[in-house]
Amino acid sequence: MTPASVPDPPEAARGRAGRRLLAPRASREPGSPRLAVTVIMAILGLAFLLPLVWLILAAFNPHATSNLAAPAFSLANFHAAFQAGAGRAIANSLYLAGVSTIIATVVSTLAGYVLSRHYVPAKGPLLVGIIFLTGLPVTLLLIPIYQMFVKINWLNSPFYTSLVLAATGVPFAIWLLKNFIDQVPRDFEEAAAAEGSGQFQILLRVVIPLITPGILVSAILTFINSWGAFLVPLVLDSNPNDAPGAVGIYEFITANGQVQFGPLAAYGILFSVPVIIMYVISSRWLNGSFSFAGGVKG
Amino acid sequence: MATINVEGVTKSFNGKTAVRDVDLEVADGQFMIIVGPSGCGKTTTLRMLAGFEKPTRGNVRIGGKVMNDVPPKDRDIAMVFQNYALLPHLTVAKNLSFGMRIRREPRKTIEREVAAIAEMLGIGPLLDRKPAQLSGGERQRVALGRALLRKPQAFLLDEPLSNLDAALRAQMRFELKRIHEKFPVTTVYVTHDQVEAMTMADQIALMDQGRLQQVAPPERLYSEPSNAFVAGFIGSPRINLIPATVLRGEGGAMLSCLSCRIPVNGDLGSVLERMDGDAVTVGLRPEEIQPCPAGANGRPAVQGVVELIEPLGSETHVSVRVGTEILTCRFPPRSGLEAGATITVQFDPQQMKVFDAASGMRLG
Numbered sequence: 001m002t003p004a005s006v007p008d009p010p011e012a013a014r015g016r017a018g019r020r021l022l023a024p025r026a027s028r029e030p031g032s033p034r035l036a037v038t039v040i041m042a043i044l045g046l047a048f049l050l051p052l053v054w055l056i057l058a059a060f061n062p063h064a065t066s067n068l069a070a071p072a073f074s075l076a077n078f079h080a081a082f083q084a085g086a087g088r089a090i091a092n093s094l095y096l097a098g099v100s101t102i103i104a105t106v107v108s109t110l111a112g113y114v115l116s117r118h119y120v121p122a123k124g125p126l127l128v129g130i131i132f133l134t135g136l137p138v139t140l141l142l143i144p145i146y147q148m149f150v151k152i153n154w155l156n157s158p159f160y161t162s163l164v165l166a167a168t169g170v171p172f173a174i175w176l177l178k179n180f181i182d183q184v185p186r187d188f189e190e191a192a193a194a195e196g197s198g199q200f201q202i203l204l205r206v207v208i209p210l211i212t213p214g215i216l217v218s219a220i221l222t223f224i225n226s227w228g229a230f231l232v233p234l235v236l237d238s239n240p241n242d243a244p245g246a247v248g249i250y251e252f253i254t255a256n257g258q259v260q261f262g263p264l265a266a267y268g269i270l271f272s273v274p275v276i277i278m279y280v281i282s283s284r285w286l287n288g289s290f291s292f293a294g295g296v297k298g
Numbered sequence: 299m300a301t302i303n304v305e306g307v308t309k310s311f312n313g314k315t316a317v318r319d320v321d322l323e324v325a326d327g328q329f330m331i332i333v334g335p336s337g338c339g340k341t342t343t344l345r346m347l348a349g350f351e352k353p354t355r356g357n358v359r360i361g362g363k364v365m366n367d368v369p370p371k372d373r374d375i376a377m378v379f380q381n382y383a384l385l386p387h388l389t390v391a392k393n394l395s396f397g398m399r400i401r402r403e404p405r406k407t408i409e410r411e412v413a414a415i416a417e418m419l420g421i422g423p424l425l426d427r428k429p430a431q432l433s434g435g436e437r438q439r440v441a442l443g444r445a446l447l448r449k450p451q452a453f454l455l456d457e458p459l460s461n462l463d464a465a466l467r468a469q470m471r472f473e474l475k476r477i478h479e480k481f482p483v484t485t486v487y488v489t490h491d492q493v494e495a496m497t498m499a500d501q502i503a504l505m506d507q508g509r510l511q512q513v514a515p516p517e518r519l520y521s522e523p524s525n526a527f528v529a530g531f532i533g534s535p536r537i538n539l540i541p542a543t544v545l546r547g548e549g550g551a552m553l554s555c556l557s558c559r560i561p562v563n564g565d566l567g568s569v570l571e572r573m574d575g576d577a578v579t580v581g582l583r584p585e586e587i588q589p590c591p592a593g594a595n596g597r598p599a600v601q602g603v604v605e606l607i608e609p610l611g612s613e614t615h616v617s618v619r620v621g622t623e624i625l626t627c628r629f630p631p632r633s634g635l636e637a638g639a640t641i642t643v644q645f646d647p648q649q650m651k652v653f654d655a656a657s658g659m660r661l662g
Contacts, residue, residue, distance in 0.1 A: 187379050191444075193371050195371075195400055
């Protein structure tokens with residue numbers, strides 16, 4: 001059933017006088033708050049846009065400085081960035097972010113399902129604790145984790161570093177996925193159970209397909225969080241060959257005591273490309289695909 | 299196929315008892331309908347049969363085996379849900395074959411059986427569609443088809459027609475009955491609609507406030523209700539329940555109601571003779587009250603005023619005020635009556651159902 005159309009406003013209100021009547025009050029006066037808001041938003045927009053413009057211009061400018069310069073075109077900076085190890089750094093970031101995303105997503109999906117569907121003693125306080133953990137800065141945990149890693153000889157290992165990155169992303173992912181799973185009508189699972197599905201089959205064949213957008217959101221957020229990780233890999237893995245992109249940029253800035261703006265900007269663009277590609281691909285999945293239409297009445 | 303036994307089952311949720319001490323047996327191949335008003339415990343009872351709820355006390359047996367701790371997937375039952383519960387991300391074909399794929403049946407068998415069921419239910423052209431592209435009736439057929447393909451020892455249906463319009467509901471009632479005749483699997487069907495219960499059931503189990511009121515075939519439930527609630531729930535228009543007082547006279551027991559005295563004989567009379575002065579409720583079905591043209595034919599007759607006339611084409615429902623009571627009567631069509639007219643109606647005392655006013659239990 002389509003919603004009733006909103007009726008057109010009366011004839012008189014649709015003329016020039018009517019537009020004035022229906023227009024927001026603020027825009028009717030010169031120097032109004034609306035103009036001030038527009039100006040402020042434009043300034044903020046520029047503040048975000050200018051560094052991005054600088055990044056792109058500097059990346060293609062073989063003589064780039066910290067100032068905004070006229071556009072030039074050269075790939076020399078990209079070549080220099082690769083020479084400095086951009087390729088390896090990005091590959092390391094892909095490994096860390098990829099492994100941590102897979103582990104965090106699997107763990108969070110299972111935990112979110114149990115918290116949503118099963119009896120867990122003290123579930124309420126547990127969920128509050130999980131939400132609290134999402135706000136806990138990783139810097140608080142880094143020293144005890146370092147000491148633990150020393151004791152069990154887990155330092156300088158990309159895999160164990162990615163475990164820590166996964167752990168930092170799990171609380172938010174659990175909270176997010178539990179809420180997605182809460183939206184799945186239990187009728188679906190009961191129908192699957194009546195058809196002979198066990199618990200794991202229900203999760204795999206019923207719940208996960210229905211919360212795919214939620215899993216993607218969780219995975220993307222975890223990936224981005226891990227992709228940009230700096231402090232954790234810096235502290236837990238001192239092997240220069242294991243340095244991910246964020247650590248690599250840091251070293252790049254202090255190389256030879258000088259800042260090579262051009263290669264730095266090129267490095268920044270190369271480091272951003274995988275995340276941008278991920279956004280573009282996943283946006284197709286996230287547009288209007290979260291729907292149980294037809295599965296249950298209403 | 300199997301018998302289903304519910305033995306002294308009680309179910310409580312956080313101190314609130316939804317099902318109280320229910321004993322029910324569903325014979326092998328029988329079509330049992332559990333009917334009752336909203337909140338009476340019928341769906342909770344069904345969910346205990348399915349394994350989605352565990353009895354607080356008592357046992358649920360399917361095929362003679364106690365199933366209290368057996369998960370739904372191992373009970374060999376198939377369930378049709380009120381809200382269809384079709385998996386929205388799967389096509390109709392995949393929804394139908396969901397259980398068969400879980401059981402890893404051969405692909406050719408799956409294809410053959412899905413095609414056969416789809417043809418039987420008239421959903422063959424819909425196999426490649428998703429549930430969102432189906433109408434309510436089509437979705438319900440798919441849900442039914444999925445249950446049939448399970449080939450269970452028992453079907454459980456939870457108000458499967460409640461979301462359909464009246465015309466489709468009537469059509470689906472016919473189809474369900476036809477399917478049960480073709481596949482005589484033990485079936486437990488829950489509904490709040492007495493018309494579904496009366497037209498489809500082999501046996502009806504009527505529940506109210508968590509308790510089983512009566513289990514009987516439809517005709518007996520209608521003609522021999524065990525208490526006032528059963529009498530009032532079954533039958534449309536509703537039975538007339540009239541307050542009365544028992545009087546004991548020289549000729550035996552009498553009922554004083556509707557400004558007249560009605561002698562009562564037989565077993566009922568014997569019971570009422572011991573209840574002199576007690577309050578009772580007299581039940582008269584609308585079709586048991588007829589206009590009295592000339593003379594009373596020896597039957598009790600009362601005079602009243604026509605309050606409301608509802609012509610339905612094949613019959614006319616007439617509300618007649620007799621004193622402080624309003625009697626709903628079912629008259630033939632074209633009764634020629636007008637609102638405000640005075641009318642004399644009669645009824646056969648042998649057809650009266652008399653209930654104890656306090657307990658509601660039927661007397662005699």
